[in-house]
Amino acid sequence: MDLGEQIRLLPERPGCYLYKDSSGRIIYVGKARNLKNRVRQYFQSSRNLTAKVLAMVSQIAEIEHIVTDTETEALVLESNLIKKHKPKYNIRLRDDKHYPYLRLTLTEQWPRLVVTRSMKKDGSRYFGPFTSSQAMWETMKLARRLFPLRTCNDPSRHPRACLQYHIGRCLGPCLPDFDRHAAYADAVRDLQAFLEGRTQEVVARIRARMEQAAENLEFERAAELRDQMRAIEKVTEKQKIIGHEMEDLDAIAYARLYDEACVQVFFVRQGKLVGRDQFIMAGADEMEGGEILAAFIQQHYAQTDFVPREILVSEEVPEAGVLVEWLSSKRGARVVLRRPQRGEKRALVEMVSQNAQEAMAERRQQRELELAATEGALMELQQALGLPRLPHRIECFDISHVQGSEVVASMVVFEGGRPKKEDYRRFKMKVDQNNDFANMAEAVTRRFRRGLAERAARVEGRVKDLAEGRVAEEGVEYGEKFAEFPDLLIIDGGKGQLAYARAAMRELGVDHIPTFGLAKEEELLCAEDRPDWIELPRGSQGLFLLQRIRDEAHRFAITYHRKLHRKATTRSRLDDVPGIGPKRKKALLQHFGSLKAIRAASVEEVAAVPGLNRELAERVKEALGGASQ
Structure with a gap:
């Protein structure tokens, strides 16, 4: 069915549309109040379309749609689909899956504060995401010092008090005679309010408990509460007062650099600036500022547990009504989304914008330095190793085992001098043996056999079968994970491992790929057709890059080996x-x-x-x- 017929059959209802290329990969996800009208706009006159959109339209081979009851439901679905598929032409939060959160486990008998990498609907209260792990750990450290909740996994397994109890960092719910249930509940409630920025409320409650303890002649308890209150007030003093009329709000602005945008968010709680964070949005080239902010709001608040009463933005946001309706339903109360024109709120947004511009300027300078160092390293490798072209894609193999048990191999990939973790692969050796040479040959054979099969399938026109993961020859599911071959292959080991790897490559007909062995101890390279060892200058960027790649391959292999080893040792x-x-x-x-x-x-x-x-x-x-x- 051609595209015209697919568009004609689209319903005039709210929903999401998914554009796919000839290989079946999703390249763009969008939402619409009227699917047919919105999709038709992409295929009318090209005069009003940007170069990026024109490039995307030229790749569309199939249109898939999902109907929803409302435009708000379409917005939520669009956010989930973008997060799942990471389409090439969508604006998206970069590496958002790696951002840590603080989780307050409210469903447990004795709640605690822990670090997690994902949000779940489990009744817990989540704070974040934190783009800086350092900021997250500083917050965790402060919370544990001010609010003495348990840190152990299971207090029922500890009949005696731990060190945290003796230094006053835990109330000790594990103790058999624990009778401070109300105090523990107060600490949980205060911690939640503190992390939400409601510090004045926390201080007021602690002061009331301190005064009550003093009236009851519980002077030691009153002194503890006094010290806790002073510590919180000291933290609060460092928070900048923005305005007395401002309550809970987020102020958002952005700065653009090439195909990225740096979005800054300032968090104001009870009129005080309690923190800020910044996020990188990928695929922002040729997008209007309002579109960048809309995409950020949609994706950011989809993965946060708290929505403020008011959100300030530096530019008008398209389809603001749908966003407001969704945000209000998530908060459970009316949310205001506005671009302030004057006064304190306008000054706050301008300050956020200036910070975003400064952050992006620093990022640009850092990227230029990294690019210069990376290009220099790749040029050094090309010259020292006599490579026909710059080694843009480098792969490295390593073997890990303990006396022949749980033998695994890792394959790490660097592109442009940077790790490409989505292309990392690991192999569990089919026959465990204490023979690094044979294991290396097996890993290399499996990698290139898969790659050759994928390339053959692509040539034969079975691209859609590959994209959908259909079963191919020998009962193996082939995609396009191995189809791209490296410009340089590094074997972690000496001449023995290299010889076996090269023999496996010759058998498969891929021995034209430049391959070198890297000795662990001497940091020397060896080649099959060169009798002498190759030594890169100490301190050179090329050697430093090879060390990084080799260390990453070793880390990836040993992590997998330890996982299998732990699993094996706990089996019965x-x-x-x-x-x-x-x-x-x-x-x-x-x-x-x-x-x-x-x-x-x-x-x-x-x-x-x-x-x-x-x-x-x-x-x-x-x-x-x-x-x-």
Whole structure:
């Protein structure tokens, strides 16, 4: 079906549209109040379209749509689809999945503050995201010092008080005679208010409790509360007063650099500037300022747990009514989105804008320095190794194991001198053996065999099959993960590993790729056709880049090996019993203490464990070889 027919069949209803290229990959996701009218605009006169949009339209091979009941639902769906698929032509928060949050576990009996990398609808209260891990840890450190909540995973497993209790950093809910339930609940409530920026409210409550303790002649308790109140007031003094008429609001502005935009957010709570953060939006070239701000608001507040009463922006935002409706539903109260024209709020937005411009100027300078260093390193490698062209894509292999057990291989990829982590791959060796040479040959063989199969499928026109992950030859699912070959291949090891890797490459017909071995100790390179070792100058950018790549390959390999090793060491014969999963296994071991005790128990005793029955108990006894009576 051609594009004209696909457009004609689109409904005149709210929803999301997905543009796909000839390989079936999603290149753009958009929302619309009227799907047919919105999509048709892309294919009318090209005079009003930017160069970026024209390039996108030229790649559209298929249009998919999802109908929603309202435009607000379409906005939420669009945000989720952009986060999931990361389309090439959408403005998107860069690396937002890596931003840490602070999570207050309100659903637990004794809530605690922990670090997490994702938000879930689990009843907890999330604060963030923090683009700076340093700022997050400073906040965590301050919170633990001011509000003595537990830090352990399970207080029921600690019959005695820990060091945190003795230094006054925990109220000690693990203690058998713990009777300060109200104090713990107060600490949880105060911590939540503190992290939300409501410090005056926290101080007022602590002062009231301090005065009550003094009236009750509990002077030690009153002194503790006094010290806590003074510490919070000291933190509050550092917060800049913006305006007495301002309550809770976020002020947002941006600065642009090439295809990126730096968005700054200032957080004002109860009239005080309590913090700020900055985010990088990718794919912002040729986009209007309002579109950048709209995309940021949509994606940022979709992953935060708190929406302020008012949001100030530096430019008018398109489709502001839909955003306001969505933000209001998320907050549970009316949200105001405005561009201030005068007064204190206008001055605040201008200050945010200036900070965004300064941050982007620093980013530009940093990028220029990094680019110069990277280009210099790649040129050094090209010259020292005699490469036919600049090694834009470099791959490195490493092997990790302990005496031949749980053998794994890693493949890391650097493009333009930077890690390309989405292209990292790891291999679990099919035959565990204490032979690094054979393992390296297997890893290289599997990598290039997959790549050749993907290239062949692409040539044969089975591109859509690849994109959809359909089963190809030998029962292996092929995509396009291995189709791109490196300009330079580094083998972590000496001449032995290199010789086996090159033999595997010759067998597959890919031995034209420049390949070198990198010795761990001497930091020397070896090549198959060069008898002498190649030594790069100490302190050179080229050697530094190779060390980074080699260290990253080693880290990636050993992380995978440790994961498999931990899994293997925690396995027992219970793992092979049908119907016994992790929960039942844990229940059995907690009840009996060891496999020996389970083996000695009767079927009735095993069946009495919560979650088990007689049939499962008989299976367990049979697997462990114990007496059934």
